[in-house]
Amino acid sequence: MIRFENVSVTYDGAAEPAVQGIDFTVPEGELVLLVGPSGTGKSTVLGSVSGLVPHFTGGTLRGRVTVAGRDTRTHKPRELADVVGTVGQDPLSHFVTDTVEDELAYGMESLGLAPDVMRRRVEETLDLLGLNELRNRPIATLSGGQQQRVAIGSVLTTHPKVLVLDEPTSALDPAAAEEVLAVLQRLVHDLGTTVLMAEHRLERVIHYADRIALLPSPGARPVLGTPAEVMAVSPVYPPVVDLGRLAGWSPLPLTIRDARRRASDLRARLTDVVAPATDGHSPQGNAVPHTEPPHTKPEIPAPRRFLRRRPAHPAPEPSTPHLAADVSALAVQRGPVKALRHVDLTVAPGETVALMGRNGAGKSTLLSALVGLVPPAHGSVRVGGTVPHRAAPRELVRRVGLVPQEPRDLLYADTVAAECAAADQDAGAAEGSCRALVSELLPGVGDDTHPRDLSEGQRLALALAVVLTARPPLLLLDEPTRGLDYAAKARLVTVLRALAAEGHALVLATHDVELAAEIAHRVVVLAEGEVVADGLTAEVVVASPSFAPQVTKVLAPQPWLTVSQVREALSS
Known part of the structure; x- marks a missing residue:
């Protein structure tokens, strides 16, 4: 054909x-x-x-x-x-x-x-x-x-x-x-x-x-x-294949069912190993503060003036605010649709929260409310002590940055170099700051490359570098792994973990269950504009047939989330 x-x-x-x-x-x-x-x-x-x-x-x-x-x-x-x-x-x-x-x-x-x-x-x-x-x-x-x-x-x-x-x-x-x-x-x-x-x-x-x-x-x-x-x-290969390579299975499993049939020996080897922590720790064992629940809904491309234009001096480090974000009883109306209903969410500095739920549940709308793009119909939103939809753009961008689903909303220059130069200037950052991030996220992409000639995943990584240049205390990412291969996703995870370790708060709206398992301290599940689950990642995803990662499904009832956890456990 x-x-x-x-x-x-x-x-x-x-x-x-x-x-x-x-x-x-x-x-x-x-x-x-x-x-x-x-x-x-x-x-x-x-x-x-x-x-x-x-x-x-x-x-x-x-x-x-x-x-x-x-x-x-x-x-x-x-x-x-x-x-x-x-x-x-x-x-x-x-x-x-x-x-x-x-x-x-x-x-x-x-x-x-x-x-x-x-x-x-x-x-x-x-x-x-x-x-x-x-x-x-x-x-x-x-x-x-x-x-x-x-x-x-x-x-x-x-x-x-x-x-x-x-x-x-x-x-x-x-x-x-x-x-x-x-x-x-x-x-x-x-x-x-x-x-x-x-x-x-x-x-x-x-x-x-x-x-x-x-x-x-x-x-x-x-x-x-x-x-x-x-x-x-x-x-490039999915987690179930990665697990099969680690365990030495041949032929390699392609499905959860195939892997579970071979996993008894691996489960036995892991029985005496200390299981990953579920007491307020991330999948990688980084302690995080306990906080209240979140909530969200999808949509709206973000205007460049809120997302792109930065103050003429570096954004402050997020050490002073008690909370990076505080949402209370938030309701958002979009025409006849109640996009969010009575949402409560707090995010602390250094915490990574994954917003999950079916399409249309409210994830992107919550991110839009946090960056001031949609006003509350009821309730309140505060970011670093500021009310986002009432804040001046120059004040707001010191506190929060959003990487939207559509990276072209942020990219308007003719070359990667020009995008990076503009990002450095807008953020008041040292020359070359954005380009260094691009090199980390997108190795091999030349300065003269036009953003339209990049793949969707590469454009997303460039937009992320543009926003990260300002080092906002609160970083919002809407489907950040869309179009990324596994290697690019691993590079992204490394960057985001480093930001969280420095005290930046991260909120990710994502359908990527593997990303949530790898990086999130907490998972908040939304449905019909309401929070239906909010808890530590291991507790929420292990209990969910829809949101459980592949490793969890293969090794259940043991509470492992990622191949990297299993690899570390076997080598210890």
Whole structure:
């Protein structure tokens, strides 16, 4: 169905090809997972299937890509629309209408389908993706994860023969991700749909793949094989594979079930080891202060004036405030939607709190309230003693910084170097401060690189470096690992741990259960705008089938959360 014949793509002005030596076939009715570190060209490979590369992106494509016999060099994206459905990393760039139902119908209207067919398919897709209650909602009022499901649904209604998906579960909560992947599996198995998908959260998707195409490094030829074959040599792998490598299991497990069947000896070895602390300590054993509960809800891209413009002198260290954040009985109304209801949350200096919950639960709205972007309908919000929505921007940015889901809200310069220079100036930081952070988070990215030429994960890391340059006492991150590979996530964890150790308070809205297990002292679970759980990470995630990390599921009832904990225990 999809055929790559010695394909290479070189973008204008680039010294080296973004990808080269791409030569493999995706048969009809097969799901092929494209994996590899950030920046190795996965999005370029996907774009070449839909014709976006090179017709939209520019550059030179050598070799040949055919889809259902059509050459993408001679067929523009609109001439492939009846065959290929594409969902990119950024759902907002995908939408052309205002409401959910209109968006689901738009692609079919473009193809000239009959009204009765369109109506039936819209209803089927609303049910498949759990969107029925959102059918009349304006897309702009949806959370990032809800928008992702609408973007996927708008492609499914046209019944394409080929689906091309770039990070389709990156903004979805665990339950929604499972639902979407189950739908994709049904399309592959029952309807013979061909799926080519790139995804960094391998723990979610690897067991759905028929084959894996690994791009090990920029410009390298892909490695093709079954999931087990490729995971044995891949530089990126999910925690269950990492645990299998640590335990010496062969073949490596790909699912929780496979790993649990082999884990009895490992559990026995860990029986006499002191279990990770659950008495006010982080997963890594760092003592943290006990505090009150939190709460949140999703949405709203942050205006640059609040997030980007910094005072002309360095932000103060967070040693003086008793609390970094104090939220009491907070309620937020968004039109007809009660986004937050009676939320109480305190965050102390040095504490890392993970906000979790399904899409639309209120996580991003809570972050927006903490940075002053939305006013309370009831209750109060204080950040370092300041009321955020009443504070002047220059005062507020000394106390809090937000890295939003969409990094482009913060990035407006033409090069990485220019972004860093502006961040240093805005923060009153020493020259080179931002660039040093970029080098730590994004090794190998050049000064002259345009932010638009970075992958989604790389742009997010750049935006994080921009905000961190000011070293705010309270740092808010909305889906900070979206688009990051495991190595980039590990670098991020190192930076965030260092900030917490220095006394900075961190609040992360995330669907990444592995990140929460690795770094959070506390987990707060939100549902329908209310806090439904608030406690130490080990206590909350171990008790949850949805939010438990892979290691916890494999080694239960023992309370281990991460591979790094197990590795440290076995070596002690």
